[in-house]
Amino acid sequence: MIRVVLVDDHVVVRSGFAQLLGLEEDLRVTGQFSSAGQAWQTLLGEDVDVAVLDIAMPDESGLSLLKRLRQQRPGFRAIVLSIYDTPAFVQSALDAGASGYLTKRCGPEELVQAVRSVGTGGHYLCADAVKALRGGEPGPTVLSELTxxxxxxxxxxxxxxxxxxxxxxxxxxxxxxxxxxxxxxxxxxxxxxxxxxxxxxxxxxxxxx
Structure with a gap:
């Protein structure tokens, strides 16, 4: 059984993911949180196999949270969730220690596949993330979206x-x-x-x- 914790400040997204993962016999959502602060103690526990972390949260970014968690639990495994798939965003997540990266455009089957892969020791990048990393865009920056x-x-x-x-x-x-x-x-x-x-x-x- 792969135990999953969801951390996302959008309750609709979080509850939707929980219902979807709950349909799988080998997956169990053991916690749902809307902020990094609320999730911290639970994520430090040994009964979490994989966390799905939104990048944008009200108190702390998912990347910052992941870095802190990996300092306490070097083997901590997480899938980072973002609306963006630019090379810089994907690379930032991997540098922070993410084992997986999904955009919010991913389909239900991709979420399940990612959780299974990461929860059993593997890695998973959604197709958009792989394409971004292989695209070789010159000089991408995290601020490239701004005017x-x-x-x-x-x-x-x-x-x-x-x-x-x-x-x-x-x-x-x-x-x-x-x-x-x-x-x-x-x-x-x-x-x-x-x-x-x-x-x-x-x-x-x-x-x-």
């Missing part, structure tokens, strides 16, 4: 500037900054500015890191 202005807003946000300060520096309205901020958070799968800072730290995008 030049969104990149500016991102850099100022992670430095700690407020919306008011950013509006003054860029000579635009507060409403415009809020719009750019929303786009940045959406494209980078972050739920808040704090999570955006975690994202920047995870991907070494802050000066001095």
């Amino acid at each position: 030049p202005r969104e990149r500016e807003v991102f850099e100022l946000l992670v430095k700690g500037d407020s919306v008011k300060e950013i509006a003054f520096k860029l000579d635009v309205s507060h409403k415009t900054v809020h719009g750019h901020r929303a786009n940045v958070l959406g494209k980078l799968q972050c739920g808040s500015t704090i999570e955006l800072v975690h994202f920047a730290l995870d991907n070494q995008l802050l000066a001095g890191h």
